[in-house]
Amino acid sequence: MLKFNDKVVIVTGAGGGLGKAYALAFAERGAKVVVNDLGGGMTSEGGKSSRAADLVVEEIRAKNGIAVANYDSVEEGEKIVQTALDNFGRIDILINNAGILRDKSFTRTSDIDWDLIHRVHLRGSFLITRAAWPHMQKNKFGRIIMTSSGAGIYGNFGQANYSAAKLGLVGLSNTLAIEGKKYNIKCNSIAPVARSRLTQTVMPEDILDVLKPEYVSPLVLYLCHEDTEETGSLFEVGGGWVGKVRWQKSSGAIVKKGDSMTPEDVKSKWTEITSFTNPIYHASIGEATNHCISSSSGDSPSSSDSSDSLESKFKYDYKDVILYALSLNYSTKDTNGLKFLYEGHSEFCTLPMYGVIPAFSILYNTVSSLKLPDNLQINPAKILHGEHYLEVFQPFKTTDTLTLKASLVDVLDKGSGAVLVINIEFFNERQERVALNQFVTFAVGSGGFGGKRDSDKMVKVSTKKVDRKPDKSISERTVVDQAALYRLNGDFNPLHIDPNFSAVLGFDRPILHGLCTFGFAVKHVLSAYCDNDVSLFKSVKVRFAKPVLPGQTIQTNMWLEKDERRVYFECRVVENDTQVISGAYVELHNIKSGASTTTASEPAKVAPSGKEMAADKIFQEIGLKMQEKPDLAKSINAVYAFQISKDDTTKIFGKIYYMLDFLFETVKIQNFVFQ
Numbered sequence: 001m002l003k004f005n006d007k008v009v010i011v012t013g014a015g016g017g018l019g020k021a022y023a024l025a026f027a028e029r030g031a032k033v034v035v036n037d038l039g040g041g042m043t044s045e046g047g048k049s050s051r052a053a054d055l056v057v058e059e060i061r062a063k064n065g066i067a068v069a070n071y072d073s074v075e076e077g078e079k080i081v082q083t084a085l086d087n088f089g090r091i092d093i094l095i096n097n098a099g100i101l102r103d104k105s106f107t108r109t110s111d112i113d114w115d116l117i118h119r120v121h122l123r124g125s126f127l128i129t130r131a132a133w134p135h136m137q138k139n140k141f142g143r144i145i146m147t148s149s150g151a152g153i154y155g156n157f158g159q160a161n162y163s164a165a166k167l168g169l170v171g172l173s174n175t176l177a178i179e180g181k182k183y184n185i186k187c188n189s190i191a192p193v194a195r196s197r198l199t200q201t202v203m204p205e206d207i208l209d210v211l212k213p214e215y216v217s218p219l220v221l222y223l224c225h226e227d228t229e230e231t232g233s234l235f236e237v238g239g240g241w242v243g244k245v246r247w248q249k250s251s252g253a254i255v256k257k258g259d260s261m262t263p264e265d266v267k268s269k270w271t272e273i274t275s276f277t278n279p280i281y282h283a284s285i286g287e288a289t290n291h292c293i294s295s296s297s298g299d300s301p302s303s304s305d306s307s308d309s310l311e312s313k314f315k316y317d318y319k320d321v322i323l324y325a326l327s328l329n330y331s332t333k334d335t336n337g338l339k340f341l342y343e344g345h346s347e348f349c350t351l352p353m354y355g356v357i358p359a360f361s362i363l364y365n366t367v368s369s370l371k372l373p374d375n376l377q378i379n380p381a382k383i384l385h386g387e388h389y390l391e392v393f394q395p396f397k398t399t400d401t402l403t404l405k406a407s408l409v410d411v412l413d414k415g416s417g418a419v420l421v422i423n424i425e426f427f428n429e430r431q432e433r434v435a436l437n438q439f440v441t442f443a444v445g446s447g448g449f450g451g452k453r454d455s456d457k458m459v460k461v462s463t464k465k466v467d468r469k470p471d472k473s474i475s476e477r478t479v480v481d482q483a484a485l486y487r488l489n490g491d492f493n494p495l496h497i498d499p500n501f502s503a504v505l506g507f508d509r510p511i512l513h514g515l516c517t518f519g520f521a522v523k524h525v526l527s528a529y530c531d532n533d534v535s536l537f538k539s540v541k542v543r544f545a546k547p548v549l550p551g552q553t554i555q556t557n558m559w560l561e562k563d564e565r566r567v568y569f570e571c572r573v574v575e576n577d578t579q580v581i582s583g584a585y586v587e588l589h590n591i592k593s594g595a596s597t598t599t600a601s602e603p604a605k606v607a608p609s610g611k612e613m614a615a616d617k618i619f620q621e622i623g624l625k626m627q628e629k630p631d632l633a634k635s636i637n638a639v640y641a642f643q644i645s646k647d648d649t650t651k652i653f654g655k656i657y658y659m660l661d662f663l664f665e666t667v668k669i670q671n672f673v674f675q
């Protein structure tokens with residue numbers, strides 16, 4: 001039996017109808033009740049009388065219950081709360097029930113009709129709740145009910161004032177539920193259908209008979225019990241039936257085309273915008289906002305929505321490539337860092353792991369427009385990156401326009417979650433395949449829809465057990481703002497920056513992007529086994545076993561299997577010795593024999609090679625032999641050496657221009673140097 005012993009309850013408007021039923025039910029189950037009723041009529045014009053509240057108090061006391069009466073208006077909420085404190089020393093539960101009606105058709109609604117309804121329903125509930133709130137905060141316990149109405153949810157002729165105030169109460173309740181969370185204050189709204197002073201004039205007697213207040217009070221008591229976790233919800237209740245109400249939206253459509261969006265674009269997508277075939281349910285403003293942002297983050301897909309394959313273009317240039325390297329802590333301090341950070345470096349190149357970044361311009365669109373099994377509901381705020389596979393078929397250029405093709409490969413039911421397997425392939429302008437990404441996304445809490453558990457279309461994580469200490473190990477500390485920086489590459493998922501959002505998944509604070517940890521891991525493999533030669537990289541597969549927090553240290557333990565040209569690896573967070581990447585490997589085209597073999601705590605440093613090669617590269621590009629212009633070769637190398645050691649770009653560029661103009665008079669060389 002749900003008991004309320006020693007709990008102090010205020011019920012407003014408790015002189016009759018629903019309020020009375022609540023007061024009697026709470027008292028019967030051990031609560032101390034403040035029975036508030038102004039004693040006015042249903043339009044507030046009946047004048048004040050203590051009779052209604054007193055009668056209810058008498059009835060409670062006659063059954064050995066504990067109750068006191070209060071006759072203040074809810075607009076004097078503090079006085080009502082004071083009655084509870086004076087008589088019982090605390091306040092635990094507040095039922096905002098009091099209300100009046102001033103029904104008029106809209107054009108006949110006067111300022112007074114509008115204001116009075118808002119003052120009693122919305123402002124009254126606000127004032128009394130505000131008075132009770134600090135006491136509930138102090139007690140780390142509070143249960144609040146707001147009384148909304150079907151008129152607020154659906155609208156009702158002649159009730160413009162009332163319906164606006166009643167839906168306002170739902171908004172108030174939703175926000176209080178959020179603000180009350182850390183104080184164990186739960187706030188819910190109900191939209192009751194019951195016989196009361198407000199309904200007896202508008203409903204026929206035979207219907208009113210089945211709408212007993214006693215069919216509503218059990219829900220209110222349940223929602224106010226200390227064991228109840230429900231908060232921020234809205235319930236319709238009446239005639240013995242109870243149902244939860246939530247917002248539903250259509251999966252909608254991406255309307256913009258590139259950067260433009262016109263009313264005609266909206267018209268052309270109206271069927272999809274208004275179709276509820278694949279509804280979406282968002283439970284927080286974070287989820288809803290993120291849905292808009294993520295849906296619009298990619299270029300407009302060229303195939304229609306709700307299909308299982310999409311296509312779009314992605315342009316990037318040297319700045320994107322450099323930002324990516326910076327977000328993985330590549331540094332100008334490291335000899336090898338410069339070739340990933342400076343577009344003027346003779347070996348300037350794109351890291352192979354950058355290949356995951358273009359995919360984000362289409363990934364969120366793909367997920368939001370997928371045709372999913374009917375009984376599978378996915379909450380976009382609860383999607384974690386489960387596994388990733390990246391294969392690079394030709395090294396990425398430093399500036400390019402790629403065509404991306406995304407498709408849903410499989411949907412799996414893993415019990416604790418649903419797994420979506422999404423392939424995103426990149427093609428260059430010659431329609432050659434440049435890379436393949438396979439995202440395995442884990443939708444937490446969406447399992448159990450009856451799907452298959454395994455897929456033969458997935459690149460599998462490694463199950464190989466290597467029975468020796470790591471051949472190499474590199475540890476690198478991330479910075480507290482690692483995710484804040486990394487997201488600028490294009491994955492703007494608020495999970496990595498917004499504490500309200502990460503809380504949806506139960507994280508105390510935002511977690512690092514899985515692909516950021518992945519980037520660090522591949523960085524370590526490239527450093528340990530490739531001498532940072534990006535052309536040796538072929539593919540990588542990882543499973544994200546546990547989340548990483550920005551600021552933690554990632555340790556990559558590596559085992560080389562030379563015959564397989566594979567480096568198996570795991571990542572651990574050093575601070576809590578937890579494995580965060582498992583079943584992982586990098587496949588290489590070749591192993592760089594000169595690569596460092598020491599166990600390092602910093603990324604291995606590799607001897608500089610770029611600057612000596614500068615002239616060689618330029619000469620090759622323009623089809624000239626070094627022997628033909630030995631002095632020029634010497635000068636170019638000198639300039640590059642100078643450039644790197646002194647970092648004086650103005651002088652360098654002056655020299656390069658001078659030389660190129662003077663000796664070659666060709667645009668071709670300038671293009672090459674400044675490309």
Ligand SMILES: CCCCCCC[C@@H](O)CC(=O)SCCNC(=O)CCNC(=O)[C@H](O)C(C)(C)COP(=O)(O)OP(=O)(O)OC[C@H]1O[C@@H](n2cnc3c(N)ncnc32)[C@H](O)[C@@H]1OP(=O)(O)O
Pocket residue numbers: 294363364367368380383384385386387414415416417419440441442444453454491493495511512513514515543544545546547548
């Ligand atoms: C619009 C959306 C697009 C979004 C794309 C991504 C965008 C990014 O911004 C998001 C991120 O970067 S999130 C950060 C990186 N990821 C993480 O931190 C997840 C860490 N992993 C976990 O927490 C758990 O493994 C967890 C929670 C994933 C699973 O743990 P459990 O529920 O405890 O599962 P468990 O009981 O261990 O296993 C059940 C079955 O699931 C398989 N499985 C487990 N971990 C998996 C994983 N990481 N990926 C894929 N499958 C996984 C198990 O193998 C098991 O299945 P089976 O029995 O068939 O083997």
